[in-house]
Amino acid sequence: MMAKRTGEKYEAIIDAAVRVIAEHGYHNAQVSKIAREAKVADGTIYLYFENKDDVLISLFNEKMGAFVKQLEEIMKEISSPADQLRELIRHHFKSMEDNRHLAIVTQIELRQSNPGVRKAIGEILKKYLNLIDRIILAGMEEGIFRNDLDVRITRKMIFGAIDEMVTSWIMKDCKYSLVEQVEPIVSLFLHGIKSR
Template sequence: MTSKKTEKYDLILQGALKVFAENGYHRSQVSKIAKAAGVADGTIYLYFKRKEDILIHLFQEKLGELVNKFHESVAETNDACEALRMICTIHYTELENNPELAYVTQIEMRQSELELRKEIGITLKPYIELIENIVQQGIDNGQFRANLNVKLVRNLIFGSMDEVVTSWLLSGQKYSLRDQVNETLQFFIHGVSK
């Protein structure tokens, strides 16, 4: 994409994030997204065929950025416990710093149709695989118990962080999400350590 096209694409995704967070996905019209993005209604359709595509691309872009941050941070350590701390810290910090993204990823995704959730789930796969690799690394280097069910543990770790963020949103963000990292990590490490 040319820089002007990229700029409009980014504006549309930012507008969509704001509109989806404020109104919910199902109550968000393309015209509201266009207005929030500062583009004409028809411009949206130059980039996306339907509203569902906007949500899918939003997840691809935002979660892709997060996954890149996760990979960059854990590349610096061979310590599985430290890698989990980095993942948890980034997960909580990024979503606390962007409550609109947290709302859309935590609440709106769950209310989408099954097919849409499946498409969005593909975007989550690299994140889930990264957690799985960290768990396996912890087993391989003797930090974690050898008899762990790696796929189950990775789902429990991801699901725990996911639930912490959802609870934070539903509470009205009355406390710091980042402040939950140490207790979350203690829970993980206690569950997987020898």
């Protein structure tokens, strides 16, 4: 019988897993290291999680779930799709800047995991991608974005650009501000690369 996935110990294990996986890499992040970092017994982890893959899926689910929920609340306060796009990118970059360990886990370590983990995180990621779709569709309806956009391609380009910017930032040891990159990216999406 698994323990309910709430409470201080559960959260401590999730946060410890983020730090341990970021510092040691997923394959070297033994459950015992995560337990030590969380200040719990090894067996306690198995009260909440089936195995290490389950820990990885759960931490992504928790962190991404909270991130998307926050974003959805923020979007309710912003009427312009262009401003929503700007805020989505800003919020993504700020979240990664504020938690470098989580940035390393989501950008580097999750991609080295097995197909089962990738499939599970793909389900979680859909909520974020759907949010991007809604911004694109609203922009098209309001005439702010071109009405002949292919939503799927546009979403892939937006998400791909955000994703690549964060990966590149990690590879450069986080030496510059991600948030300062927001305006050039938004400008590129809103105005394209064509000269006027």
